[in-house]
Amino acid sequence: MSKVRLGSAGLAAALLSLGLGAGTGVTHAAECIAPANPGGGWDFTCRSIGKIMYDIGVVEDPIQVTNMAGGGGGLAFTHVVSERADDAELIVAASSATATRLAQNAYGGMTADQVRFVGAIGADPGVIVVADDSPIQTLPELLDAVKADPASVAFAGGSAVGGFDHLKVLMALDRVGFSDITSVKYIGVDGGADAVTQTVGGFTQAMTGDMSEIVGFLKSGDVRAVAVLTEERVPGFDDIPTAKEQGIDVVAVNWRGLYVPKDISDEDYQKWADALQTVADSPEWAEQMEANGLAPFTRVGSDFQNYVDEVVAEINQMSKDIGVIQ
Amino acid sequence: MSDRVLGLVAVFAGLAYAFAATRIPTSFLSDPVGSKTFPMMLGGIAALCGALIALKPDRPGPSWPGFRTWLALGLAVAVLTGYAYSLKPLGFLIPTAVAASILSYQIRPRATHALATGIGLSLGLYAVFRFLLGLSLAAVPKGWIA
Amino acid sequence: METFSLLADGFAVALNPFTLMLAVAGCIIGTMVGALPGLGPSNGVAILIPLAFSFGLDATEALILMTSVYYGAMYGGRISSILLNIPGDEPALMTTLDGYPMAKAGRASDALVLSGVASFVGAFLATIGLMLLAPMLAQVAFLFGPAEYFALYLLAFSTLGGIASNNQRKAALAACIGLAIAMIGLDNSSGMPRLTGGNMHLMDGVDFLVAIVGLFAVSEVFIFIESHGKSSAIGVKIDKITIPVKDIVRTSGTMLRSTVIGFIAGILPGAGASLGSFLAYMAEKSTVRDNSRFGKGDPRGVAAPEAGNNAAAGGALVPMLTLGVPGSGTTAVLLALLMTLNITPGPLLFTERPEVVWGLIAALLIANIVLLILNVPMVRIFVKVLSVPPGVLLPGVTMVSFVGIYSLSGSSFDLLLMIAFGVLGYLLRKLDVPTVPIILGILLGNHMEDSLRRAMVLSGGDWQYLYSSKIAIGLWIAAIVGFIAPLFLKRFITKPSRVEPDEASDG
Numbered sequence: 013m014s015k016v017r018l019g020s021a022g023l024a025a026a027l028l029s030l031g032l033g034a035g036t037g038v039t040h041a042a043e044c045i046a047p048a049n050p051g052g053g054w055d056f057t058c059r060s061i062g063k064i065m066y067d068i069g070v071v072e073d074p075i076q077v078t079n080m081a082g083g084g085g086g087l088a089f090t091h092v093v094s095e096r097a098d099d100a101e102l103i104v105a106a107s108s109a110t111a112t113r114l115a116q117n118a119y120g121g122m123t124a125d126q127v128r129f130v131g132a133i134g135a136d137p138g139v140i141v142v143a144d145d146s147p148i149q150t151l152p153e154l155l156d157a158v159k160a161d162p163a164s165v166a167f168a169g170g171s172a173v174g175g176f177d178h179l180k181v182l183m184a185l186d187r188v189g190f191s192d193i194t195s196v197k198y199i200g201v202d203g204g205a206d207a208v209t210q211t212v213g214g215f216t217q218a219m220t221g222d223m224s225e226i227v228g229f230l231k232s233g234d235v236r237a238v239a240v241l242t243e244e245r246v247p248g249f250d251d252i253p254t255a256k257e258q259g260i261d262v263v264a265v266n267w268r269g270l271y272v273p274k275d276i277s278d279e280d281y282q283k284w285a286d287a288l289q290t291v292a293d294s295p296e297w298a299e300q301m302e303a304n305g306l307a308p309f310t311r312v313g314s315d316f317q318n319y320v321d322e323v324v325a326e327i328n329q330m331s332k333d334i335g336v337i338q
Numbered sequence: 339m340s341d342r343v344l345g346l347v348a349v350f351a352g353l354a355y356a357f358a359a360t361r362i363p364t365s366f367l368s369d370p371v372g373s374k375t376f377p378m379m380l381g382g383i384a385a386l387c388g389a390l391i392a393l394k395p396d397r398p399g400p401s402w403p404g405f406r407t408w409l410a411l412g413l414a415v416a417v418l419t420g421y422a423y424s425l426k427p428l429g430f431l432i433p434t435a436v437a438a439s440i441l442s443y444q445i446r447p448r449a450t451h452a453l454a455t456g457i458g459l460s461l462g463l464y465a466v467f468r469f470l471l472g473l474s475l476a477a478v479p480k481g482w483i484a
Numbered sequence: 485m486e487t488f489s490l491l492a493d494g495f496a497v498a499l500n501p502f503t504l505m506l507a508v509a510g511c512i513i514g515t516m517v518g519a520l521p522g523l524g525p526s527n528g529v530a531i532l533i534p535l536a537f538s539f540g541l542d543a544t545e546a547l548i549l550m551t552s553v554y555y556g557a558m559y560g561g562r563i564s565s566i567l568l569n570i571p572g573d574e575p576a577l578m579t580t581l582d583g584y585p586m587a588k589a590g591r592a593s594d595a596l597v598l599s600g601v602a603s604f605v606g607a608f609l610a611t612i613g614l615m616l617l618a619p620m621l622a623q624v625a626f627l628f629g630p631a632e633y634f635a636l637y638l639l640a641f642s643t644l645g646g647i648a649s650n651n652q653r654k655a656a657l658a659a660c661i662g663l664a665i666a667m668i669g670l671d672n673s674s675g676m677p678r679l680t681g682g683n684m685h686l687m688d689g690v691d692f693l694v695a696i697v698g699l700f701a702v703s704e705v706f707i708f709i710e711s712h713g714k715s716s717a718i719g720v721k722i723d724k725i726t727i728p729v730k731d732i733v734r735t736s737g738t739m740l741r742s743t744v745i746g747f748i749a750g751i752l753p754g755a756g757a758s759l760g761s762f763l764a765y766m767a768e769k770s771t772v773r774d775n776s777r778f779g780k781g782d783p784r785g786v787a788a789p790e791a792g793n794n795a796a797a798g799g800a801l802v803p804m805l806t807l808g809v810p811g812s813g814t815t816a817v818l819l820a821l822l823m824t825l826n827i828t829p830g831p832l833l834f835t836e837r838p839e840v841v842w843g844l845i846a847a848l849l850i851a852n853i854v855l856l857i858l859n860v861p862m863v864r865i866f867v868k869v870l871s872v873p874p875g876v877l878l879p880g881v882t883m884v885s886f887v888g889i890y891s892l893s894g895s896s897f898d899l900l901l902m903i904a905f906g907v908l909g910y911l912l913r914k915l916d917v918p919t920v921p922i923i924l925g926i927l928l929g930n931h932m933e934d935s936l937r938r939a940m941v942l943s944g945g946d947w948q949y950l951y952s953s954k955i956a957i958g959l960w961i962a963a964i965v966g967f968i969a970p971l972f973l974k975r976f977i978t979k980p981s982r983v984e985p986d987e988a989s990d991g
Contacts, residue, residue, distance in 0.1 A: 049816055120687075172670075203809070232831035377667045391657065426896060455879060
């Protein structure tokens with residue numbers, strides 16, 4: 013037992029400064045809240061950005077990651093706004109999904125201007141894929157199939173009905189003049205990998221998600237991407253045509269970034285913006301992006317804040333136009 | 339008798355649940371089953387089970403405690419509730435010592451023993467959580483430490 | 485054979501004094517975290533991820549530490565199930581049914597050793613299954629669509645009737661309560677809140693840990709206040725600790741069957757360890773010739789769920805590694821760990837990063853063996869818990885539960901909810917309504933509803949779609965048989981006496 017104690021005590025000493033946090037006490041290290049369970053995109057953002065910040069020395073202590081799942085990020089958003097509004101040692105992972113939910117008023121009345129967006133340093137290109145043995149070759153073919161018989165094509169995606177993955181499909185259909193959105197079959201499953209599984213298994217005919225979620229399946233040949241939803245083709249995936257060049261003007265990327273509480277000082281805000289910029293310029297981050305199928309997308313500071321404001325307004329308008337919200 | 343009451347409560351609660359389910363807001367983008375169907379079915383089945391239980395109760399029924407025990411149980415619930423509210427403002431040590439002492443006394447009514455248990459548990463568990471498992475628990479009220 | 489040379493490479497990376505020390509430390513911490521009510525395996529792994537980085541561990545070392553914690557927690561969950569009738573984590577739920585009665589009969593150490601061996605068998609064989617078959621087994625996940633998952637959940641609930649209580653009406657009511665609680669929170673399909681009463685804390689639903697700890701641990705305190713600690717396992721004189729060889733031999737068949745069931749449940753991303761241990765227990769109970777002692781301390785009832793849930797934990801690694809789909813909360817944490825180590829699981833992991841996969845498999849085997857070796861001496865320590873007087877033990881367990889739940893969200897709301905579950909648990913236990921189905925309902929409710937709704941989207945509202953594939957039909961038949969069989973069998977078997985948890989104490 014004495015040996016046991018020694019081992020545990022050694023670990024315990026190291027654990028002292030790390031802890032579980034979750035608002036139960038004072039911690040000295042900065043904290044990154046991932047508003048979801050481990051394993052998803054937000055968790056990835058916190059863990060990889062946090063790790064790189066520590067590795068390259070922009071922060072002194074390892075950044076402690078807290079998972080605060082709930083309400084599609086709404087619980088963490090509310091927590092930050094109502095309880096941590098002036099905590100300068102707090103960053104929160106965000107993505108296009110955060111902006112989408114804010115735009116669709118899915119955070120129970122919370123609005124985007126109740127926090128400050130620090131920056132995004134990478135984007136996950138949206139993709140639409142089909143199983144390898146599918147007869148469908150191009151995006152227009154897929155959309156035509158929906159137009160001809162909406163019941164014949166089911167989509168799987170990682171977000172709930174009305175969420176970002178669903179919107180990608182609806183936007184594409186909107187461009188080809190199909191507006192009967194209630195007839196479009198879409199199932200929201202638990203994440204992109206699950207959506208791919210359903211599509212490979214033949215339960216759905218197409219999958220909509222992010223590039224990072226399908227990289228492995230693309231390489232193994234289980235699925236084929238019929239379109240990537242970016243302005244230009246994605247480096248490393250040059251054989252996947254953009255939706256734009258197929259005549260469907262849809263651009264949807266899932267940026268990965270951070271927000272901070274509203275009431276921190278401008279210096280603190282700038283400190284995080286600079287730290288993020290340093291991470292964006294680091295070779296470590298370049299490596300992470302390549303391994304995870306992210307495309308470069310660096311917008312930091314007020315530039316990013318303006319971008320988010322625009323996106324929120326745009327998605328809000330679009331959601332109203334296609335009828336996802338009233 | 340107890341089972342009849344349980345059954346009736348279940349019937350009532352099941353129906354109330356099913357009714358609450360009918361008022362779940364839905365978006366018009368809904369799927370064929372919708373947000374309401376499954377909860378409504380559950381409420382219905384629960385009510386059915388309740389009815390069956392009320393019609394055919396188990397024999398013998400349970401033996402309920404006397405009035406004094408109910409009072410003790412009420413006190414225990416009150417202590418735990420107070421504990422839940424005081425953890426954040428008062429830190430871990432004091433509320434834990436108080437709550438553990440009272441519970442210990444309720445299980446085994448020996449005052450000094452219970453007090454020692456409360457204080458011992460409070461300090462011991464704090465050490466385990468703080469140092470062994472690394473949970474960042476506040477020990478005492480915020481104002482007490484600089 | 486190629487597999488073995490790859491495995492040998494894996495061991496070459498994984499076996500050195502430092503990594504062995506990490507494995508031992510990880511196993512002990514994991515066992516502790518698993519045994520404490522309210523702290524589950526995901527907590528353990530989540531606490532240790534930052535630690536792995538601050539120690540500067542490399543990928544293999546970090547993996548060994550994490551998997552040791554992971555398996556340690558899976559082993560540890562059974563300890564409080566057996567000793568205190570409080571499941572340490574959700575897959576250990578089923579172990580309370582026979583483990584606690586064994587402890588009350590003075591056989592706590594036998595139950596602990598037996599369940600430790602069963603855990604080892606389940607986990608070890610599952611790891612070997614993972615090793616030999618993973619790329620092939622990944623295909624199984626492609627066979628399960630929404631309709632098949634719905635039938636699988638239906639199978640679980642239709643066999644509930646025979647559990648823990650001889651009163652099917654009450655078991656069904658309990659399942660409904662659990663399912664009804666599961667409905668609270670954001671609706672996965674539409675993203676709209678349901679039955680939350682506008683409470684933000686309920687948006688993400690009721691955490692099953694809150695329910696488990698409330699229904700089992702807090703209600704136990706109330707029971708003790710009423711009884712002052714009479715007729716519990718605490719204070720029961722414990723036999724000398726021996727290895728229950730006879731029981732181990734007698735239950736070897738049980739362990740093997742349960743391992744297969746648990747492993748398959750683990751492979752299906754939508755099922756997981758809890759369903760694995762549940763199905764293993766129910767299958768064992770319904771297939772053995774004499775099942776009258778199940779629920780009263782039958783060693784097979786201890787071996788089955790433990791082999792099942794540990795095999796499921798191994799099985800859950802199959803979809804996690806080959807598809808990137810985590811089959812359980814804990815594999816989700818391991819997935820996060822792999823991703824921070826710059827390893828993205830997916831169909832190519834086995835060919836592109838064999839050193840990671842085989843290092844992980846070697847780590848799993850090491851963790852298992854370390855746990856088995858540690859277990860017998862550790863049982864000596866754990867059974868001492870029972871000699872602690874109830875006036876100290878029960879308040880202690882309560883405080884641990886409170887802190888465990890408090891550390892989840894740092895809100896007092898979850899604590900109040902837990903107390904409410906405690907009161908509910910007390911009343912239901914007095915009324916002989918089993919609480920296990922409530923937890924299963926909470927655990928599986930959303931999955932069950934989601935698969936139904938997804939199936940209906942795909943079929944455009946055609947209910948026949950639910951039984952349109954061979955797998956779905958097979959599961960439906962099993963579900964119907966599982967539901968009807970007990971009703972008919974009852975007529976032929978003399979009705980066993982009502983299970984009164986406070987009276988069962990023999991053997």
